[in-house]
Amino acid sequence: MAASTYTLPPLPYAYDALEPHISAQIMELHHSKHHQTYITNLNAALKSQAEAVHTSDITTQVSLQQGIRFNAGGHINHSLFWQNLAPANSAEAKSSAAPKLVKQIKATWGDEQKFREAFKAALLGIQGSGWGWLVKVETGNEHRLSIVTTKDQDPVVGNGEVPVFGVDMWEHAYYLQYLNGKAAYVENIWSVINWKTAEERFVGTRADAFKVLKASM
Amino acid sequence: MSSTLMRSSALRSALRASAPKASTRAGLAGTSFVRGKATLPDLPYDYGALEPSISGKIMELHHDKHHQTYVTSLNNFSEQIAEAKAKEDIQAQIALQPLINFHGGGHINHTLFWENLAPKNQGGGEPPSGKLSQAINDGYGSLEGFQEKFNVALAGIQGSGWAWLVQDTQTGNIQIKTYANQDPVVGQFRPILGIDAWEHAYYLQYQNRKAEYFKAIWDVVNWKAAEKRLK
Ligand SMILES: [Fe+2]
DSSP: OOOOOOOOOOOSSOTTTTTTTSOHHHHHIIIIIIIHHHHHHHHHHHHHHHHHHHTTOHHHHHHHHHHHHHHHHHHHHHHHHHHTBOOTTSGGGSGGGOHHHHHHHHHHHSSHHHHHHHHHHHHHTOOSSEEEEEEEEEETTEEEEEEEEEETTOOOOOTTEEEEEEEEOSGGGTHHHHTTOHHHHHHHHGGGBOHHHHHHHHHSOHHHHTHHHHHTO | OOGGGGOSHHHHHHHGGGOOEEEEEOOGGGOOEEEEEOOOOOOSSOGGGGTTTSOHHHHHIIIIIIIHHHHHHHHHHHHHHHHHHHTTOHHHHHHHHHHHHHHHHHHHHHHHHHHTBOOGGGTTTOOOOHHHHHHHHHHHSSHHHHHHHHHHHHHTOOSSEEEEEEEETTTOOEEEEEEETTOOOOTTEEEEEEEEOSGGGTHHHHTTOHHHHHHHGGGGBOHHHHHHHOO
């Protein structure tokens, strides 16, 4: 039983491309060390799981689940995160790159500023490590937008949920540059959100949003 | 501090350094009440005194910024919950409870943590003696065996949290337990020794190499403080 092996997806920009909002040092550690560790641990856990399936060892399979959830979540979250960031001076970093999404944001929160304030409050309310996401929730033929926070590396993978963009609120995402000033990190992240990616995920399907994971196997 | 947060005597002694300052507030509906405010305890050593295990910069931010924020937020939410009680607003009280748990836990955990660390010239890293030493040897074979198990527990924390050596208040036995975020050691267990595994506790010095932090911190563990907490 061969288990799938995941690999680190390359960043779609250089480590220093998000300066001064996110330092090159943070990006390099975050991508080449933290993200890589989730992948390494995920591959090891999947290998053990494949062996446990092969030998019909159900207790081992169950005991592996939390580790798979955590490390797979770390891989999924970071893969989506790199793609939903862009250099501040690029066209993708302007919300005008997401006309349909912005229209729905305005319909939901009144205006872009109110949405940003609500998102910021959600991010700063996280107790411990976690993520904040803008999520498209599909209900039948309708869809709506929702701000969702998740703990640790729990991924947004529910039925009918499409992650539009996410912000990493683990301390490793900002500490070397912002120290305890996480409100400033949350303020500055808006300069490097990739609205083009956000628009594509918003108009696309769940499978489209997660296609980066297939590409890094 | 509310009396429920002062339940354990280990905590009481740890928090003695930050003696509550009485403050009077005019209560609603003519009732008045007096409460103590939590305050940031002074560190019993200099910020740089735990180097090279923990850098002075980390200690300063950790104590002066992070711990201070827990204290400030705890006082803020304690005040809000007192008002909600005075108004008999049960929904508001319930909504505030996770915030009290988080910020109150942050205050308790860090207060105990500062006390269970010490510079080498103040006994940091000196092995435990007496009853605690006996309990560790009985349970883990040796101090090294215990530290190995403790470091595995620290490394296994998924997200932010703490690892604690605790004493079961019912059986008296010791064990290693991990707690998420700022969940404090309360109830059935008594805190003996805690290590902060939040990234802010080590990141400026160790970055993603957290195993090195977990290894280095034993050089500045104050086992005398831990011994005093054991019943
Ligand atoms: Fe801490």
